[in-house]
Amino acid sequence: MASLSIHSKKHKVAVVGSGNWGTTIAKVVAENVQAHSDLFEQEIQMWVYEEDYQIPKDSKHYDAGSALSTKPQKLTQLINGLHENVKYLPGIALPKNIVANPDVADTVKGSTILIFNLPHQFIGRVCDGLRGKVIPYARGISCIKGVSVSDQGCELFSESIGKKLNIYCGALSGANIANEVALEKWCETTIAYDPPAMDSKQPTPAGSPSASSADLPSLQKSESKSMKLAALPAEYPPLNHANVRTLFHRPYFHVRMVKDVAGVSLGGALKNIVALAAGFVDGLGWGDNAKSAVIRIGILEEVKFGMQFFSHTCRSETFTEESCGVADIITSCSGGRNFRCAKMAVKEGKPIGEIEERELNGQKLQGTSTAYEVHSFLKAMAMEKEFPLFEAVYNILEGNNKPEDIPKLVEAHSTDDV
Numbered sequence: 179m180a181s182l183s184i185h186s187k188k189h190k191v192a193v194v195g196s197g198n199w200g201t202t203i204a205k206v207v208a209e210n211v212q213a214h215s216d217l218f219e220q221e222i223q224m225w226v227y228e229e230d231y232q233i234p235k236d237s238k239h240y241d242a243g244s245a246l247s248t249k250p251q252k253l254t255q256l257i258n259g260l261h262e263n264v265k266y267l268p269g270i271a272l273p274k275n276i277v278a279n280p281d282v283a284d285t286v287k288g289s290t291i292l293i294f295n296l297p298h299q300f301i302g303r304v305c306d307g308l309r310g311k312v313i314p315y316a317r318g319i320s321c322i323k324g325v326s327v328s329d330q331g332c333e334l335f336s337e338s339i340g341k342k343l344n345i346y347c348g349a350l351s352g353a354n355i356a357n358e359v360a361l362e363k364w365c366e367t368t369i370a371y372d373p374p375a376m377d378s379k380q381p382t383p384a385g386s387p388s389a390s391s392a393d394l395p396s397l398q399k400s401e402s403k404s405m406k407l408a409a410l411p412a413e414y415p416p417l418n419h420a421n422v423r424t425l426f427h428r429p430y431f432h433v434r435m436v437k438d439v440a441g442v443s444l445g446g447a448l449k450n451i452v453a454l455a456a457g458f459v460d461g462l463g464w465g466d467n468a469k470s471a472v473i474r475i476g477i478l479e480e481v482k483f484g485m486q487f488f489s490h491t492c493r494s495e496t497f498t499e500e501s502c503g504v505a506d507i508i509t510s511c512s513g514g515r516n517f518r519c520a521k522m523a524v525k526e527g528k529p530i531g532e533i534e535e536r537e538l539n540g541q542k543l544q545g546t547s548t549a550y551e552v553h554s555f556l557k558a559m560a561m562e563k564e565f566p567l568f569e570a571v572y573n574i575l576e577g578n579n580k581p582e583d584i585p586k587l588v589e590a591h592s593t594d595d596v
């Protein structure tokens with residue numbers, strides 16, 4: 179609830195992305211800024227990748243007598259007029275304090291909290307366009323489930339966003355099918371936020387904001403030693419765990435705060451590969467036992483990947499105890515888009531890309547590209563054999579193997595450990 183604040187400024191929040199999850203998270207934070215007007219400004223700017231959209235005839239918004247319905251309209255105009263993202267989150271009423279904006283630089287202007295939430299294949303280009311446009315003391319949260327693989331290696335999006343924009347960026351990930359969260363069905367999520375110590379200090383209310391610099395948190399230290407962060411001016415409420423949690427926690431969306439940014443990010447990214455494997459075996463009609471075997475092996479490979487390549491910060495418990503780990507694998511292997519499309523692809527004998535195009539109305543699978551990206555990283559490290567499930571999914575997508583080959587391909591995981 180709103181209470182008196184000793185701070186003369188409030189945080190302005192922007193959401194970069196407005197797909198199925200982007201719009202849902204905008205709804206969550208729009209509700210929370212209304213409930214905490216002592217900490218946050220009331221308007222949420224939400225960046226929309228602009229497109230024309232024709233309201234379908236079976237939509238409750240279709241009105242044959244209105245120009246809004248008879249020809250395609252800008253999606254931003256529809257969202258702002260109807261307070262609903264009719265394309266990516268149809269049927270969900272959005273709080274009126276969400277403003278859809280087609281200009282990404284204008285969306286983030288003056289915002290101290292930036293929430294990145296779009297399919298991972300697009301974030302690099304979007305961040306390139308934001309260089310120099312964000313206020314220097316802004317802080318970010320990445321809700322993106324994927325990893326960034328390049329010649330330099332495998333990078334978390336929290337890291338690459340942070341480096342590109344010269345800001346600290348944490349991560350949010352969990353067992354969170356967007357449509358269920360949007361309908362306010364209870365779930366949990368994990369937020370990893372480990373900002374520079376200066377963000378948690380109790381502020382000195384009066385005086386100059388004096389943007390000073392601080393070292394990056396340990397996760398990023400080794401990779402960008404030269405990067406210096408601007409301090410959050412004392413006029414703002416501190417961006418500590420409590421205030422970050424306040425922005426996201428709802429009665430139906432329970433937040434657990436942790437510090438393991440790598441574990442949270444990797445859990446969200448790698449489970450998408452596992453969900454494809456689960457869809458493949460389910461598509462074959464192999465039943466729940468086969469799916470559970472895939473889940474068990476998937477968790478093992480997630481932990482191994484994290485401890486092998488992000489050992490300086492990653493905790494195995496993040497995968498086995500948090501919503502972003504085991505819970506997200508279970509959810510994703512039950513009702514996620516990657517699971518559903520992989521299952522249909524096997525049942526219908528069609529390429530998964532064709533199913534994605536037909537079924538998802540513009541939403542994007544993350545597992546297929548992540549399987550290729552993880553494969554290219556493992557190949558560069560000559561470690562393909564160490565991750566047979568991830569490799570099996572890649573080889574099935576590539577046409578080198580069939581879903582029926584999965585038991586043979588993951589057999590190494592079935593041998594005794596004694």
Ligand SMILES: NC(=O)c1ccc[n+]([C@@H]2O[C@H](COP(=O)([O-])OP(=O)(O)OC[C@H]3O[C@@H](n4cnc5c(N)ncnc54)[C@H](O)[C@@H]3O)[C@@H](O)[C@H]2O)c1
Pocket residue numbers: 195196197198199200201226227228266295296297298300321322323324354355356357540541542543544
């Ligand atoms: N949908 C879910 O249930 C869910 C839940 C948790 C996390 N996530 C993760 O959240 C992230 C965002 O997923 P989502 O579900 O919001 O997206 P989505 O799958 O609904 O993707 C569509 C979005 O991509 C945008 N887009 C299309 N082409 C683009 C381009 N060239 N440049 C920029 N944007 C473009 C569209 O405008 C739309 O906003 C993903 O990493 C996903 O794994 C999704």
Ligand SMILES: O=P(O)(O)OC[C@H](O)CO
Pocket residue numbers: 323352353354355356450453506509510513514515516517543544
């Ligand atoms: O629909 P998916 O497969 O992208 O999964 C959605 C969420 O990540 C589940 O937590």
